[in-house]
Amino acid sequence: DSGVTQTPKHLITATGQRVTLRCSPRSGDLSVYWYQQSLDQGLQFLIQYYNGEERAKGNILERFSAQQFPDLHSELNLSSLELGDSALYFCASSVGEGIYGYTFGSGTRLTVV
Amino acid sequence: AQKVTQAQTEISVVEKEDVTLDCVYETRDTTYYLFWYKQPPSGELVFLIRRNSFDEQNEISGRYSWNFQKSTSSFNFTITASQVVDSAVYFCALSESLSGTYKYIFGTGTRLKVLA
Secondary structure, three states, X not given: OOOOEEEOOEEXXXXXXXXXXXXXXXXXXXXXXXXXXXXXXXXXXXXXEEOOEEEEEOOOOOOEEEEEOOOOOEEEEEOOOOHHHXXXXXXXXXXXXXXXXXXXXXXXXXXXX | OOEEEOOOOEEEEEOOOOEEEOOEEXXXXXXXXXXXXXXXXXXXXXXXXXXXXXXXXXXXXXXXXXXXXXXXXXXXXXXXXXOHHHOEEEEEEEEEEEOOEEEEEEOOOEEEEEEO
């Protein structure tokens, strides 16, 4: 157990639907990062939060949004889902920003049918 | 521009062979950090090592060793006497600070297959 908890582990949903992925960071970590990994693809950075504030955005679609709550857990909302959104979505956390190794969760596998 | 290149997309070796995974980076910053991560077939990414740009000492951890060379902008990872359990995708990553915000970028990964 890495200490980063992601729920759910698997999600199957239809096109056009909306889903919410949840992440609880490792205790003491203030930064949360979201990544998307499509089949046989690398890790695409989506968004980063630090202590509740958005700090950096990557290639995140407008249909996607995220937030980090006061208790530091984070949610990634994906709406108007398309088949191409099927992927593994990882959450990672770190103590600070950028200079530390990340602790990754086990990921949420999203399948859009 | 910040960039991480892992030119080897897939490597296959026979168990007990040594194998080196290459990582070449580009950065304009003088202070930066380099990382390696392992993603086994189970899918979860595991942090292996971090180096900062001021520490060029090579590091060894058991069968794993890392060679950081600023002169060639490389941070290579060697597994000695590979084992089947080393089969995974390995990602190299770079973090640099530009304008006060750290940007962390992953390479595209190298898939290592260790055959029994």
